[in-house]
Amino acid sequence: MALVFLTIKNSKLKMKKIEITNEKLTLVVGRFSSLAVKSLKFFHSSAYPLTRLPAFFLLTVLFLISTSNFSLLTAFNLAPYYDFQFTEGVSIPSKGGDPTFTINLLNDIGLIVKSHEKHSTIGFFELKYLGPGLKTQEGERFTDRYLDYLYLLRHNWKIKEKLTLRAQFDYMKENRRTGANEAWGYGLYDYNRIGGLVGVEKEFEKFKLGGSIDYHYLEFPNYTDLLKEFQAGTGEAESEAGKQNHNIIQVRGDLVYGLNKFNVGFALQSYTKQKVITDTVQSDGSYYSDTLQKDIIISLTAERTQKVSNRIVFVPSISFKMRDSNQNYQHFESAGSTSPVSYQSNYYDYSEVIFSLPVNFSLSKKWDFVFSPEFDYKFYSDRQPRDASNQFIEGEKQNIMLTLLTLGFTKKATEVSSLSIFYTYQVQSSNMKFEKYLPYNYDGHFIGLKYAITY
Amino acid sequence: MKKIFLVIASTILLTGLLYSDEFYNTPIGKEIVNLGLRFLDNPGDFLFNLHTDNVDFTPVIKERHGTIRTNFYPTIFPATWANINVKVKTISDGAFAKWVPQVDILAQYGRMLAVDVASEMMSKESTETVKPSFQDYCIGIIFTKSVEENTRLYAGFNYSNAFINVKFEKAIEFGAFKMSELDIAVADYFIVTGIENQLRKDKYVVAHLGYGIKQGKIVSRIAWYHKHLELGFNIYPEGLFVVHPFMAWHWYF
Numbered sequence: 001m002a003l004v005f006l007t008i009k010n011s012k013l014k015m016k017k018i019e020i021t022n023e024k025l026t027l028v029v030g031r032f033s034s035l036a037v038k039s040l041k042f043f044h045s046s047a048y049p050l051t052r053l054p055a056f057f058l059l060t061v062l063f064l065i066s067t068s069n070f071s072l073l074t075a076f077n078l079a080p081y082y083d084f085q086f087t088e089g090v091s092i093p094s095k096g097g098d099p100t101f102t103i104n105l106l107n108d109i110g111l112i113v114k115s116h117e118k119h120s121t122i123g124f125f126e127l128k129y130l131g132p133g134l135k136t137q138e139g140e141r142f143t144d145r146y147l148d149y150l151y152l153l154r155h156n157w158k159i160k161e162k163l164t165l166r167a168q169f170d171y172m173k174e175n176r177r178t179g180a181n182e183a184w185g186y187g188l189y190d191y192n193r194i195g196g197l198v199g200v201e202k203e204f205e206k207f208k209l210g211g212s213i214d215y216h217y218l219e220f221p222n223y224t225d226l227l228k229e230f231q232a233g234t235g236e237a238e239s240e241a242g243k244q245n246h247n248i249i250q251v252r253g254d255l256v257y258g259l260n261k262f263n264v265g266f267a268l269q270s271y272t273k274q275k276v277i278t279d280t281v282q283s284d285g286s287y288y289s290d291t292l293q294k295d296i297i298i299s300l301t302a303e304r305t306q307k308v309s310n311r312i313v314f315v316p317s318i319s320f321k322m323r324d325s326n327q328n329y330q331h332f333e334s335a336g337s338t339s340p341v342s343y344q345s346n347y348y349d350y351s352e353v354i355f356s357l358p359v360n361f362s363l364s365k366k367w368d369f370v371f372s373p374e375f376d377y378k379f380y381s382d383r384q385p386r387d388a389s390n391q392f393i394e395g396e397k398q399n400i401m402l403t404l405l406t407l408g409f410t411k412k413a414t415e416v417s418s419l420s421i422f423y424t425y426q427v428q429s430s431n432m433k434f435e436k437y438l439p440y441n442y443d444g445h446f447i448g449l450k451y452a453i454t455y
Numbered sequence: 456m457k458k459i460f461l462v463i464a465s466t467i468l469l470t471g472l473l474y475s476d477e478f479y480n481t482p483i484g485k486e487i488v489n490l491g492l493r494f495l496d497n498p499g500d501f502l503f504n505l506h507t508d509n510v511d512f513t514p515v516i517k518e519r520h521g522t523i524r525t526n527f528y529p530t531i532f533p534a535t536w537a538n539i540n541v542k543v544k545t546i547s548d549g550a551f552a553k554w555v556p557q558v559d560i561l562a563q564y565g566r567m568l569a570v571d572v573a574s575e576m577m578s579k580e581s582t583e584t585v586k587p588s589f590q591d592y593c594i595g596i597i598f599t600k601s602v603e604e605n606t607r608l609y610a611g612f613n614y615s616n617a618f619i620n621v622k623f624e625k626a627i628e629f630g631a632f633k634m635s636e637l638d639i640a641v642a643d644y645f646i647v648t649g650i651e652n653q654l655r656k657d658k659y660v661v662a663h664l665g666y667g668i669k670q671g672k673i674v675s676r677i678a679w680y681h682k683h684l685e686l687g688f689n690i691y692p693e694g695l696f697v698v699h700p701f702m703a704w705h706w707y708f
Contacts, residue, residue, distance in 0.1 A: 080600070080602055080608050082608050082648070082650050084649070084650060084662045084663070084664065086662070086675065086677060086690065088690075088697075088698065101697055103690065103692045103697055103698075105664060105673065105675055105690065105692060107648060107664035107675075109608075109610070109648045127664060127666055127673070129673055129692050131692055131697075145692075145693070147671065147673070175671070184671040185671065413660075414652055414654060414660070415605075415652075416606055416650070416652050417652060417660065451662075451677060453650050453652065453660070453662045455602055455603070455606055455608065455650060
């Protein structure tokens with residue numbers, strides 16, 4: 001771990017050393033990766049199927065609660081945590097799907113244990129369902145629905161009065177499907193994620209500084225692409241199975257200064273099997289080189305919470321994200337074609353700027369009005385957009401502009417529950433005109449109700 | 456036997472009165488045909504959702520010993536699905552020691568009267584040895600702990616089972632589908648976690664979410680419980696009808 005900290009520190013100081021640093025990081029990631037794979041195999045083993053995990057977790061929580069006054073646990077301070085959120089609405093997109101009812105459900109249950117004045121632990125289980133409806137991420141279809149299971153255990157250790165160390169272990173499973181007639185657990189992009197983080201937080205007189213490093217391994221057990229295998233090589237076809245599996249190692253720094261928050265992040269995403277595509281046929285008959293795919297993601301965020309008056313709070317924020325990948329792209333004109341017609345280098349490199357300006361008006365003790373505009377501009381550094389007939393447009397770079405305008409009223413129904421009614425107008429425009437599979441130029445409306453009950 | 460299916464289909468899907476071709480070409484008619492096809496695609500799921508409407512997986516209120524409850528809508532009416540749900544408090548919150556949670560035992564049973572009546576009508580002339588039946592039951596245990604004066608958290612397990620066995624003399628045709636038999640048994644083990652908040656005397660709001668271990672099925676409820684009346688919504692994110700408004704009646708003892 002010391003090596004990781006040291007190399008990251010060096011990479012920040014000397015940009016020329018980034019290449020070496022990545023290799024070192026990959027070595028470290030590789031060691032973690034084998035551990036992570038073993039852990040995932042344990043969770044998947046027939047003796048311990050994943051479907052039993054919720055029961056196991058709940059039993060553990062119940063056990064802790066019910067034995068809280070026994071033996072060593074007698075001195076513990078326990079506090080349960082529960083969060084239930086239900087959103088129902090109607091999504092009306094102009095393109096990419098029919099109007100549909102949208103349901104989102106979130107259920108968190110957990111326990112906070114303070115075993116010592118310097119030690120506290122939180123463990124929780126989250127079950128989340130996201131139904132079909134308008135989506136904001138490129139590549140997501142409006143008919144997609146997600147089912148997430150998250151298990152998290154975090155320990156905080158207050159080493160000194162103003163110095164806290166935290167460590168976290170988490171496991172997440174995401175199932176995805178495009179229609180209600182498909183079975184859960186067979187989605188191409190289903191994944192299991194396992195990992196954790198260590199972080200430190202230090203309070204100074206006028207500001208608070210924090211840093212963390214986290215590692216996660218993502219496994220896509222169902223991923224394959226027979227069409228890609230067919231297109232990739234006429235000789236020995238390259239198997240696509242397991243090509244989405246990757247490691248992520250991320251370093252973050254946080255600064256809180258008065259009403260302002262700043263965050264900087266550096267992430268290395270290294271694929272375990274996905275090789276880099278080249279523009280020439282290799283000796284095995286495919287277009288894959290021997291180099292594995294690696295992506296670097298740098299992110300910066302700044303936010304300010306500004307109280308304009310007793311009734312108005314303004315929270316402007318701006319974030320910038322840059323992705324640099326060594327992966328390229330070979331374009332095939334049709335599904336049956338085996339000869340690429342165009343080679344695009346740096347196809348996945350992009351920058352993204354998100355600017356949001358939410359403002360909250362307190363109308364009375366129970367009622368709030370929220371207006372939240374958000375602007376998301378994504379531009380690719382090398383990728384050319386395509387016209388309606390799937391041909392690349394020379395001399396242009398692909399860009400996407402997404403605008404979200406949300407307004408809503410929230411009523412604090414009781415001390416633990418609230419009800420909101422809201423409306424979102426979503427509009428996206430892009431110079432990408434090939435929209436056979438995914439919409440790029442559309443607008444949509446989402447009107448709905450949200451009920452939340454939290455303790 | 457076809458009559459039995461028609462009774463079920465017409466009462467559950469409310470399509471029994473709408474038979475003209477012109478109607479099926481209207482947007483509402485097309486939607487009803489679509490719903491009918493989706494029902495035939497997975498009838499067990501919809502019937503199981505109705506069974507879940509019958510189950511009251513909420514704790515017995517603090518001051519009482521038990522609850523008897525029957526779900527009126529959408530099961531007794533319009534589906535003629537008679538049901539009873541009994542909960543008994545076996546251990547009170549903090550009974551022997553501060554840490555002891557309230558423990559309730561739950562049992563539910565129901566059967567569809569339309570199927571029973573049709574079964575009686577055809578039993579003399581039929582050569583079938585197995586009588587048509589439509590029943591459901593659930594057993595469970597609920598642990599509840601007060602976390603504040605008006606707020607309690609609860610969690611527990613239940614086993615739910617709904618089964619129907621109906622054989623048709625002549626196959627039912629609905630579009631491209633043909634059905635000669637309805638033999639469904641859907642069962643699952645659910646883990647449920649929830650919250651109860653007392654708004655005032657005899658008025659509570661409850662919300663919970665259940666996860667079916669075998670099928671990965673999610674069921675959820677938001678409801679307002681009065682002295683006798685219960686009103687609320689059951690939510691089945693991937694169901695034929697995503698939201699089931701429900702109405703039930705209960706007696707505390």
